[in-house]
Amino acid sequence: MSTPEVDSGSTIESSPAGPPTGNSFLGDVRVNFTRWNRKAIRNPTAFLLEIVIGLFSLVLFAAVFGDVGEFALAEAGYGDVGYVTFLLPAVLMQATIGSSFNSGIGLVGDLDSGMFEKTTASPMSWTAVFAGKAASELLRIALQVGAVLALAVAMGATIETGLPGAAAIVLVCLPVGVLFMAISNVVGLLARDDEVLNAATMLFMFSLLFLSPAFVPLSDDIELLATVNPVTYGVDAVRALVLDADVATVLDVTAFGSVWNTLVPAVAVLVALDLVFGALAVWLLGRASSANAD
Amino acid sequence: MTDTSSRTGATDSTGGTDPTTRTDTADRTDATTRIEDTADRTDAATRADGGADPERSVAVADLELTYSDGTEAVEGVSLAIPRGEFFGFLGPNGAGKTTTIKVLATLLNPTDGTVQVNGYDVTERRTAVRATVGYMAQETAIDEELTARENLDFACAAYGVPSAERDDRIDELLDLVDLSDVADRPAGGFSGGMKKRLDAATALVHEPQLVFLDEPTTGLDPKARNRLWDYFRRINDDGTTVFLTTQYLEEADALCDRLAVIRDGEIVERGSPAALKRRIGGEILEVDVGDTEATSDAAVADPAADAAGADERDPIVTAADIARSPEQFGDDATVETTDDGVRVTTRRASERGTDFVVALRQAGVTVERFDVEEPSLDDVFLAIADGETPDLDAADGDPADDEQRDDQRDPVESEVTV
Numbered sequence: 001m002s003t004p005e006v007d008s009g010s011t012i013e014s015s016p017a018g019p020p021t022g023n024s025f026l027g028d029v030r031v032n033f034t035r036w037n038r039k040a041i042r043n044p045t046a047f048l049l050e051i052v053i054g055l056f057s058l059v060l061f062a063a064v065f066g067d068v069g070e071f072a073l074a075e076a077g078y079g080d081v082g083y084v085t086f087l088l089p090a091v092l093m094q095a096t097i098g099s100s101f102n103s104g105i106g107l108v109g110d111l112d113s114g115m116f117e118k119t120t121a122s123p124m125s126w127t128a129v130f131a132g133k134a135a136s137e138l139l140r141i142a143l144q145v146g147a148v149l150a151l152a153v154a155m156g157a158t159i160e161t162g163l164p165g166a167a168a169i170v171l172v173c174l175p176v177g178v179l180f181m182a183i184s185n186v187v188g189l190l191a192r193d194d195e196v197l198n199a200a201t202m203l204f205m206f207s208l209l210f211l212s213p214a215f216v217p218l219s220d221d222i223e224l225l226a227t228v229n230p231v232t233y234g235v236d237a238v239r240a241l242v243l244d245a246d247v248a249t250v251l252d253v254t255a256f257g258s259v260w261n262t263l264v265p266a267v268a269v270l271v272a273l274d275l276v277f278g279a280l281a282v283w284l285l286g287r288a289s290s291a292n293a294d
Numbered sequence: 295m296t297d298t299s300s301r302t303g304a305t306d307s308t309g310g311t312d313p314t315t316r317t318d319t320a321d322r323t324d325a326t327t328r329i330e331d332t333a334d335r336t337d338a339a340t341r342a343d344g345g346a347d348p349e350r351s352v353a354v355a356d357l358e359l360t361y362s363d364g365t366e367a368v369e370g371v372s373l374a375i376p377r378g379e380f381f382g383f384l385g386p387n388g389a390g391k392t393t394t395i396k397v398l399a400t401l402l403n404p405t406d407g408t409v410q411v412n413g414y415d416v417t418e419r420r421t422a423v424r425a426t427v428g429y430m431a432q433e434t435a436i437d438e439e440l441t442a443r444e445n446l447d448f449a450c451a452a453y454g455v456p457s458a459e460r461d462d463r464i465d466e467l468l469d470l471v472d473l474s475d476v477a478d479r480p481a482g483g484f485s486g487g488m489k490k491r492l493d494a495a496t497a498l499v500h501e502p503q504l505v506f507l508d509e510p511t512t513g514l515d516p517k518a519r520n521r522l523w524d525y526f527r528r529i530n531d532d533g534t535t536v537f538l539t540t541q542y543l544e545e546a547d548a549l550c551d552r553l554a555v556i557r558d559g560e561i562v563e564r565g566s567p568a569a570l571k572r573r574i575g576g577e578i579l580e581v582d583v584g585d586t587e588a589t590s591d592a593a594v595a596d597p598a599a600d601a602a603g604a605d606e607r608d609p610i611v612t613a614a615d616i617a618r619s620p621e622q623f624g625d626d627a628t629v630e631t632t633d634d635g636v637r638v639t640t641r642r643a644s645e646r647g648t649d650f651v652v653a654l655r656q657a658g659v660t661v662e663r664f665d666v667e668e669p670s671l672d673d674v675f676l677a678i679a680d681g682e683t684p685d686l687d688a689a690d691g692d693p694a695d696d697e698q699r700d701d702q703r704d705p706v707e708s709e710v711t712v
Contacts, residue, residue: 042440117435
């Protein structure tokens, strides 16, 4: 037992091991998952609004860009693809990004209300706290994507890969969601202001969507920007599942065959970005919850 | 009762004079204070003995915390808080109260010093500390979208309260903080006092051995404050150690067994509320006087003198003059005139009050009201916050000085007796 010196001739002994806390990692994840689900149910406005925005965007973009889109599709060799079908990945990405940014807004809310500090002061694992919150947000993203998919099909969109493809589309949207949840948490931790986050949502959502092949086939003018744009990979992956074809726009992979030539590299890029931005967000969260006197 | 560490002039780690030395010197002059300040000597013993003591909820030795911008928020704080004590930590804004409490609650790492809470080192056994303390932050921290019951359920889960016990524990706490009727309503609709009570309840779901309350009643109306006070008393009566920071002196006075006052990151005074008031503020003697009695020897014997020096026979002025004489209350008394008499702030109010009244009567002044009051803790706090703590060593320190003052007092007493 170490006995560090405290005062002249006096010592303070090392403290004993702590008592069992009754906490477990999975239990901590579950309680935080439950908390954020309860909050969403109690105040469903943001959740419902994201669904409405997704549905509204699908109808609006189809109406406004329909003619131009059909023309561009014909020029790009997608003559047999309806514009609603082509537009579907764009609207799914928009819904996913918009919903993901609510993660940062929730974090800022907890910072403002003192719940962040209160949670930090408890014996819960901070990683479990974050995982529970993220799991709740991913559940809501999956529900929103499902709602937009259902409406798109009702409006005449065709998912060539069928029901399994639809399920895969929901799954592909999740790494996109994780990426933008991480980005929104980084912005939230740096700005600690939900107005900044709202502005950042619009900035990320529209600039990245329009710099990708989301609304119209990719032109040479923006190919370079599209290559470094994560939304491009989300759009490509979803579109590959919608059309059951290799539709990669910036990567040329032939190793997997057909739809997988798009799906595998696109998802790999998204997962890699998740790891990078997720690590950044976790590092910042760890710093915010740490006991260092910054 | 003696204290070796104090009598030998205990020094803190910086080599400065230990504040408790001054405290204990004062003890020798006042038997009552001596009894009340036993706990102070425990503080001194913290530094002398060290060690994880199961009887102590908090043991802090030479705590320092410097923020990355160079701000020295806490500079050499040492504390020892026995289990079951209701401890108050006072100080003005920016004094270091919240920083200290955050170190104790493991939310900030100390820059230097050793801090043990419930026997666990706050940096080495953080989870153990967190599992055995409750923390109520300065700002109300509840989830307003959840109901009161859901907030408590979340807190139960966060502190690992077994599922089988949760419902009973939640009902018990809702009853304790008087929120049973609104248990299933979202907390966002609660009043400020209800939110504070709910917040306090969430800090107690795991029946902690020690609870930190950081300015818990700030912003509450008196009724809500009183309800929280009752609540805090009840949890303390049940054996929970309470560490309270507050700027409300009446709160500290009403609740705390013992206080420490922090200023500019250093503890400048400590002791029971009553002892602090006596040591720093003295007592207040108020005497209302009536007209000078017609039998005043001077007035009867020499009417001309009466006309020439009317204000000498003004009973208030006469009373003030008598009070100001060093023989009456010593050199450190403050004498003010009021509309009806005089107000004397002195450490010797109880001891010399009767003699003063006798002296007034001998001077022909009628005493209509006589009252000895303790100063408010606000007076003490303001003096400390402004850095105007009297030099206690000079005031109360050396027993020889007391004897000398006693000698000076004797002639007056003889005169009165005669």
